[in-house]
Amino acid sequence: MEGLIKKRHLLILFFLPIFLFPLHALAKCQYVVVKRVVDGDTFLTKSGQRVRLLGVDTPESVINSRPVQWFGKQAYWWLSERLTGKRVCLERDPNRAVNLDKYGRLLRYVWLGKSFLNREIIAEGIGRFYHREPLQYDGEFRRLQFKAIKQGKGIWDINAHRSWLKQKIERLKLLSSCGSNGYLCPWDAKDYIGKKIRVMLYVNKTHDAGSKFLLNSEVDYRAWDNLTVVVYKGRHSSVELDRKFWGHLIEVRGTVRLYKDRAEIVVKNPDEIRVIK
Incomplete structure (x- = not known):
């Protein structure tokens, strides 16, 4: 009986670390250092690789021929303040055969310590859930987006959007003089x-x-x-x-x-x- 108890204790001690660590720690992590953030869903590593956060899309803020979209700058500021100069873990989606988008950007889930940035962007309304094929976190991302919409967070805040547009028009009216x-x-x-x-x-x-x-x-x-x-x-x-x-x-x-x-x-x-x- 004592031998059986000891055996169980050994099994618990063996598997306990697995449950104490976040799931992404079990995945094959590629660690990189962020040189600078390009916009709300893209950053550049110190090695020169561009990384696009997988499963999310934030409003545009840098395309030359287009105006900055509502919440585009806020998304850029949000990501910049969290990632610039930081060492992050890049997680590959096991369901995807293609790792790069048409612009040559690496498509990855991004972890900063225990913070799952792709998830936080959707949960806080910094950006929307975006996909063209099945993803590992489809169900969770979709649920988080509906919750953010109901709570009027970030890009889903209608009153804040109206206020931003009103202020822009008032400033342009002054410019006309x-x-x-x-x-x-x-x-x-x-x-x-x-x-x-x-x-x-x-x-x-x-x-x-x-x-x-x-x-x-x-x-x-x-x-x-x-x-x-x-x-x-x-x-x-x-x-x-x-x-x-x-x-x-x-x-x-x-x-x-x-x-x-x-x-x-x-x-x-x-x-x-x-x-x-």
């Missing part, structure tokens, strides 16, 4: 090369350029009438500057110069830029 209120319009800046101006612009797009952060007046920075404000980041992070300026109406003072046939103003200190609304 440029040229007659002491401010130059951003699309006229190209006519003042080499001159110091005071301009009002609505920040449609931003871009992290290493030590600099770019604020663009047009949805597509390549547009002939786009004005780029080049800001030296200094002690500020990209996410901090993005939160402060994107989607806002700002006042910028500086000398206009030409860069690749487009107008730009260089600002050495972000504090020199005034947020109007």
